[in-house]
Amino acid sequence: MTDHSDSYxxxxxxxxxxxxWAERGTNQPDLDHPRRPFYNLMMFPxxxxxxxxxxxxxxxxxxxxxxxxxxxxxYDVFExxxxxxxxxxxxxxxxxxxxxxxxxxxxNIANFTRQLERIGGMFDWRQxxxxxxxxxYKWTQWLFLQLFKAGKAxxxxxxxxxxxxxxTVLANEQVEHGLxxxxxxxxxxxxxxxxxxxxxxxxxRLLGNLDTIDWSETTRTAQRNWLGKSEGAEIVFEVPAEPSxxxxxxxxxxxxxxxxxxxGATFMVLAPEHPLVAKLTTPDRKAEVDAYVKAAAAKDLVxxxxxxxxxxxxxxxxxxxxxxxxxxxxVWIADYVLMEYGTGAIMAVPAHDERDFAFATQFGLxxxxxxxxxxxxxxxPLAAAETEVDGFRLVNSGRFDGLEAEAGKRAIxxxxxxxxxxxxxxxxRLHDWCISRQRYWGPPIPVIYCDACGPVAVPEGDLPxxxxxxxDFRPDDSxxxxxxRHEEWYYVPCPDCGRRARRxxxxxxxxxxxxxxxxxxxxxxxHDRPFDPARTxxxxxxxxxxxxxxxxxLHLLYARxxxxxxxxxxxxxxxxxxxRFRAHGLIVKxxxxxxxxxxxxxxxxxxIAQWGADTFRMYLMFLGPLQEGGDFRDAGINGPxxxxxxxxxxxxxxxxxxxxxxxELVTRWHATRKxxxxxxxxxxxxxxxxxxxxxxxxxxxxxxxDKAMVRDLVVMLAPFAPHFAEECWxxxxxxxxxxxxxxxxxxxxxxxxxxxxxPVQVSGKTRSKVSVPRNAPEEVAxxxxxxxxxxxxxxxxxxxxxxxxxxxRLINIVVAG
RNA sequence: GCCCGAGUGGCGAAACGGCAGACGCAGCGGACUCAAAAUCCGCCGAGAGCGAUCUCAUGUGGGUUCGAUUCCCACCUCGGGCACCA
Numbered sequence: 001m002t003d004h005s006d007s008y009x010x011x012x013x014x015x016x017x018x019x020x021w022a023e024r025g026t027n028q029p030d031l032d033h034p035r036r037p038f039y040n041l042m043m044f045p046x047x048x049x050x051x052x053x054x055x056x057x058x059x060x061x062x063x064x065x066x067x068x069x070x071x072x073x074x075y076d077v078f079e080x081x082x083x084x085x086x087x088x089x090x091x092x093x094x095x096x097x098x099x100x101x102x103x104x105x106x107x108n109i110a111n112f113t114r115q116l117e118r119i120g121g122m123f124d125w126r127q128x129x130x131x132x133x134x135x136x137y138k139w140t141q142w143l144f145l146q147l148f149k150a151g152k153a154x155x156x157x158x159x160x161x162x163x164x165x166x167x168t169v170l171a172n173e174q175v176e177h178g179l180x181x182x183x184x185x186x187x188x189x190x191x192x193x194x195x196x197x198x199x200x201x202x203x204x205r206l207l208g209n210l211d212t213i214d215w216s217e218t219t220r221t222a223q224r225n226w227l228g229k230s231e232g233a234e235i236v237f238e239v240p241a242e243p244s245x246x247x248x249x250x251x252x253x254x255x256x257x258x259x260x261x262x263x264g265a266t267f268m269v270l271a272p273e274h275p276l277v278a279k280l281t282t283p284d285r286k287a288e289v290d291a292y293v294k295a296a297a298a299k300d301l302v303x304x305x306x307x308x309x310x311x312x313x314x315x316x317x318x319x320x321x322x323x324x325x326x327x328x329x330x331v332w333i334a335d336y337v338l339m340e341y342g343t344g345a346i347m348a349v350p351a352h353d354e355r356d357f358a359f360a361t362q363f364g365l366x367x368x369x370x371x372x373x374x375x376x377x378x379x380x381p382l383a384a385a386e387t388e389v390d391g392f393r394l395v396n397s398g399r400f401d402g403l404e405a406e407a408g409k410r411a412i413x414x415x416x417x418x419x420x421x422x423x424x425x426x427x428x429r430l431h432d433w434c435i436s437r438q439r440y441w442g443p444p445i446p447v448i449y450c451d452a453c454g455p456v457a458v459p460e461g462d463l464p465x466x467x468x469x470x471x472d473f474r475p476d477d478s479x480x481x482x483x484x485r486h487e488e489w490y491y492v493p494c495p496d497c498g499r500r501a502r503r504x505x506x507x508x509x510x511x512x513x514x515x516x517x518x519x520x521x522x523x524x525x526x527h528d529r530p531f532d533p534a535r536t537x538x539x540x541x542x543x544x545x546x547x548x549x550x551x552x553x554l555h556l557l558y559a560r561x562x563x564x565x566x567x568x569x570x571x572x573x574x575x576x577x578x579x580r581f582r583a584h585g586l587i588v589k590x591x592x593x594x595x596x597x598x599x600x601x602x603x604x605x606x607x608i609a610q611w612g613a614d615t616f617r618m619y620l621m622f623l624g625p626l627q628e629g630g631d632f633r634d635a636g637i638n639g640p641x642x643x644x645x646x647x648x649x650x651x652x653x654x655x656x657x658x659x660x661x662x663x664e665l666v667t668r669w670h671a672t673r674k675x676x677x678x679x680x681x682x683x684x685x686x687x688x689x690x691x692x693x694x695x696x697x698x699x700x701x702x703x704x705x706d707k708a709m710v711r712d713l714v715v716m717l718a719p720f721a722p723h724f725a726e727e728c729w730x731x732x733x734x735x736x737x738x739x740x741x742x743x744x745x746x747x748x749x750x751x752x753x754x755x756x757x758x759p760v761q762v763s764g765k766t767r768s769k770v771s772v773p774r775n776a777p778e779e780v781a782x783x784x785x786x787x788x789x790x791x792x793x794x795x796x797x798x799x800x801x802x803x804x805x806x807x808x809r810l811i812n813i814v815v816a817g
Numbered sequence: 818g819c820c821c822g823a824g825u826g827g828c829g830a831a832a833c834g835g836c837a838g839a840c841g842c843a844g845c846g847g848a849c850u851c852a853a854a855a856u857c858c859g860c861c862g863a864g865a866g867c868g869a870u871c872u873c874a875u876g877u878g879g880g881u882u883c884g885a886u887u888c889c890c891a892c893c894u895c896g897g898g899c900a901c902c903a
Contacts, residue, residue, distance in 0.1 A: 217821080217822095218821060218822070218897085218898085221820070221821055221898085222820095222821080222897095222898060222899085224820095225819095225820065225821090225898070225899055226898090226899080228899090228902065230902075230903085232903085254903080255902095255903065256903060257902095257903065258903080269903090311901085334901095335901090336901045336903095337901080337903075338901080338902070338903090340902085341902045341903075342902070342903065345903095346903045347903085348903085349903090353903070354818095354901090355901055355903075356903085358901095427902080427903090428902095429899095429902055549897080549898085550897095552898080553898085553899095586896095586897090588896090593896095593897095622829085622830095622840085622841070623829065623830085624829070624830065625830095628822090628823085630829070630830090631828095631829075633828090633829090635828070635829080635842060635843070636828085636829060636841065636842040636843085637842090638841090638842070638843095639829095639840085639841045639842060640841085642841095642856095643841085645856095686829090686830070686831085686840085686841095687830095687831070687839085687840080689840080689841090690830090690831075690839065690840035690841075691839095691840085692840095693840055693841075694839075694840065697840090757836085758836095759835075759836045760836095761835080761836090761883080761884070763883070763884090764835095764882090764883055764884040765884090766835090766836050769836070790869095790870090801883090802883070803883095804835090804883055804884080806835065809833095809835055810835045810836075810884090812835080812883055812884065813883090814883050814884095
C-alpha cells in the first residue's frame with residue numbers, strides 16, 4: 001500500500017480520539033440530571049507494579065464494550081474507574097523492592113492510568129479514586145464507625161488465622177486449604193484481640209436475597225455454599241453431678257442435622273478447645289487429656305483440617321446421658337470436631353455418619369443402627385456408615401420406631417422441645433468477618449482506648465485518622481501492627497474525658513475499602529459526605545457489574561453485607577448493591593490462569609503498539625464468549641486487523657445507491673442489526689463480531705458500498721473498535737461522536753427473507769434442499785420436496801408413512817422400510 | 818468425597834431438539850510482483866468413488882424422539898469452588 005493518504009494508521013487515529021474525548025467530555029455523563037442513567041461498573045484493579053496484563057484487559061474491554069453498547073442505545077452511561085491500592089499485596093511488594101508503599105503506589109497508578117486510557121475505556125476520569133487517598137479512607141473509617149456505633153463491630157479475643165510469613169491475621173475467606181491465599185505459607189492458629197463485623201447476623205438475608213438478584217449462577221452457587229446453611233436441632237446432653245469430686249451437673253448442647261438418629265448416639269465428642277473439657281475430665285484421665293489438648297493446639301490448621309485420615313482422640317472420663325434412651329454415653333475429645341462450628345460438640349452416631357463410624361471402629365465404641373431399609377433387620381450388622389437412608393425407617397428408637405427419617409426428624413425435635421431438652425435450629429458455616437490487620441498499609445481503625453472510658457469512637461469531625469508516613473513499616477512476629485511502635489502517634493487525649501489514651505494501632509482489611517467504592521464514584525468530589533443522597537438515588541444500585549469469580553465469596557459478599565447494614569441504618573434505600581452481576585471468564589496462558597503470582601502475565605502494551613488498541617480489543621473479544629474466557633496466544637490477531645482494514649477501504653469508497661439495494665442484502669442488513677444487538681446484550685461478543693464480518697463478506701460479494709449500510713456497520717463496530725469507528729464516522733460526514741448516533745433499529749419483517757432453502761430429510765437423514773416461500777403451507781412444502789429428484793431416489797417405490805413439517809426449518813419424510 | 822462449568826476439524830470457535838463445523842486463524846493451490854510482503858480468487862473433518870454422490874464423525878456407553886452437539890441415565894477426562902461443617 002503506497003497511498004498513505006488512504007491507509008489506516010491506528011496510532012494517529014487512536015491518539016486523536018483519546019484527545020477529542022477528553023476535550024469534548026464525551027465520556028462524562030451529566031451526574032446530576034441524566035435522562036436515562038446506566039451505571040456500568042467493572043471491578044477496580046489493584047495497581048500492581050507489573051501493570052495491567054492481558055487478562056485484566058480482556059475483562060475491562062468486556063465491560064467497556066457493554067457500556068459503549070448501552071451508550072449507543074441512548075443511556076447516559078456512567079463508567080467509573082479507580083484503584084484498590086491499599087493492602088498486603090502492595091505492602092509486600094514494597095518490602096521486596098525496598099521502597100515505601102507511599103512512593104510505589106503513585107507510580108503504579110500512573111502506569112495503570114496510562115494503560116487504561118490506551119485501551120480505549122469509556123472511563124469518566126473526573127470521578128477516579130484511590131482507596132489510599134485520605135479523602136477516600138476518611139469515609140472507610142466513617143463506615144467503620146457507623147458499624148461500631150450500631151453494635152455491628154465488636155472486639156474479641158479469638159482463635160484467628162495467622163500467617164507467619166505475612167505476619168498478619170487473615171479472614172477465613174483468605175485461607176485456602178489451610179494455606180495463606182497470598183503466599184502459600186501454612187496458617188497457624190493464634191489467640192488475639194481482633195475486630196469483627198457481625199456478618200453472621202445477616203446470613204439469612206444474604207442467602208434469601210440471592211433468589212432476587214440477576215447474577216451469574218456460578219456466583220450465586222458459590223455464595224450459597226459459603227453461607228452453608230444447615231437445618232437441624234440443638235440437643236442438650238446432661239452430665240450428672242459427680243459427688244466424689246464435687247463436680248456439679250453440667251450440660252453439653254450439641255448441633256445435629258440428623259435428630260432422627262438420636263437414639264443411635266453412643267458417644268459424644270467435644271472439640272479439644274471446648275470450655276467444658278477442663279471441668280469434666282476426671283483426675284485419672286487428666287494427664288492424657290492435657291497432652292492431647294496441647295498437641296491439638298500446636299497443630300497448624302493444615303495438619304488438622306486436611307489430609308489426615310486417621311482419627312485421633314481421648315476419653316475424658318465423663319459420661320453424659322442420651323436424652324432419648326436415658327443411657328450413659330462416654331465423652332471424648334477429638335480434633336475432628338471444630339470449636340468454630342455449631343456448639344463445638346457433637347453427638348456421635350457411628351451407624352449413620354462416616355466420621356463417627358471411623359472413630360468408633362478405631363476405639364471400639366458401640367455402634368447401634370437406628371435406621372433400616374425394607375427387609376433389613378433392626379440388628380443387621382453394618383460394614384460402613386449408612387448415610388443414604390431414602391425410604392429407611394427408624395428402629396431401636398423406642399416410641400419413634402417405624403417412622404421414616406424425615407418424619408423422625410420432626411417427631412424427635414418436637415419431643416425434645418416439649419421436654420425442654422432441645423430445639424430446632426439453623427446453623428451457618430459463615431463466620432463473623434475479622435477486619436483488623438496487624439499491618440501498616442491500610443486505614444487505621446478509628447478507635448481510641450481510654451482507661452476510664454473504654455474504647456471510644458474517634459469523633460467523625462476528626463476523621464480521617466491519617467496513616468502516618470513511618471519508615472519502619474515492616475511487620476514483625478509480635479502480633480501487633482508496626483504503628484504500635486510509634487508512641488508519638490498513638491498517644492492521644494481521650495475524646496470523651498481528655499485523659500491520656502491510646503489509638504487502635506491495627507488497620508482495616510482491604511476488603512473493607514472495596515466493599516463500598518461503588519458508592520463513592522458518583523460522589524467522588526464531595527468532601528463533606530461519603531455519598532451524596534441525590535447522586536446515590538440517581539445512580540445506585542449499580543445497573544450492571546462485571547468482574548472475576550475469584551471474588552464470589554469475598555468482595556461480593558462483603559459489599560452485599562455492608563449495603564444491608566447501611567440500609568438498616570437509613571443511609572441507603574436499597575440493600576442489594578449490584579442489580580445484575582456477570583462473572584467474566586479467565587484468560588489462560590500455558591495451562592493456568594494469567595496472574596502475577598503464577599508469573600505468566602502478558603502485558604498488552606507491545607501488542608497495542610504493534611496493532612493498535614482497537615484491533616487488540618477485537619481480537620480479545622473474538623476469542624470466545626466473555627463469560628468463558630480462553631487461552632491466550634497471539635495467533636489469530638491478523639483476522640480482526642484484516643477485517644478493520646477492509647471496512648476502512650469500504651468507508652473510503654461509499655456511494656449512495658438510493659433504493660437500488662438487492663432484497664437479499666436488505667434482509668442481511670436488518671438481521672445483522674438485530675443479531676448484533678442481541679448477542680452484545682448476552683455478552684456473546686464473539687458471535688456479534690462474526691455477524692458483522694458476515695455482513696461485510698456479503699457486501700463485498702455484491703460489490704455494495706451503500707453509504708447507509710456502511711454507516712450502520714461503523715456504528716455497530718463502535719463498541720469494539722471505538723477510535724476506529726469515530727474516525728470512520730467522521731470521514732462519512734457524521735456529526736459529533738459516533739456514540740451519539742444511536743443503535744440502528746431493525747424491522748423484524750425485513751430481517752427475514754421471503755424465500756427459504758428448506759432442508760429435506762428422508763427418515764431423519766438430510767438428502768436435499770428445496771426452495772419454498774417463507775411460511776409455506778405444508779402441502780406446498782411437501783409437494784416441492786417429493787418432486788425433488790434427490791429426494792425421489794429415496795422415496796420412489798416406498799410408502800410415505802408420515803411427514804413432519806416444521807415451517808421454515810425442515811421437512812422430514814418418513815418412509816416405510 | 819460433594820457442588821458448579823466444560824469436552825465439537827490442525828487451532829480459537831458456531832449451531833430456539835431440525836442442513837454439524839457459521840465467523841476467524843493456520844495450511845494448500847492460483848493471480849499480481851524481478852522477488853518478497855500486503856492484497857485478491859479458490860480449496861480446506863475423515864474415508865470411498867472419475868463423478869453426481871455415499872458412509873462415518875460433536876469424550877464413552879445406553880435411552881427418549883421421525884430427528885440428539887442440544888433432553889434423560891451411567892461413566893471417563895479437564896477446569897473451578899467447597900471440604901472432618903456434625
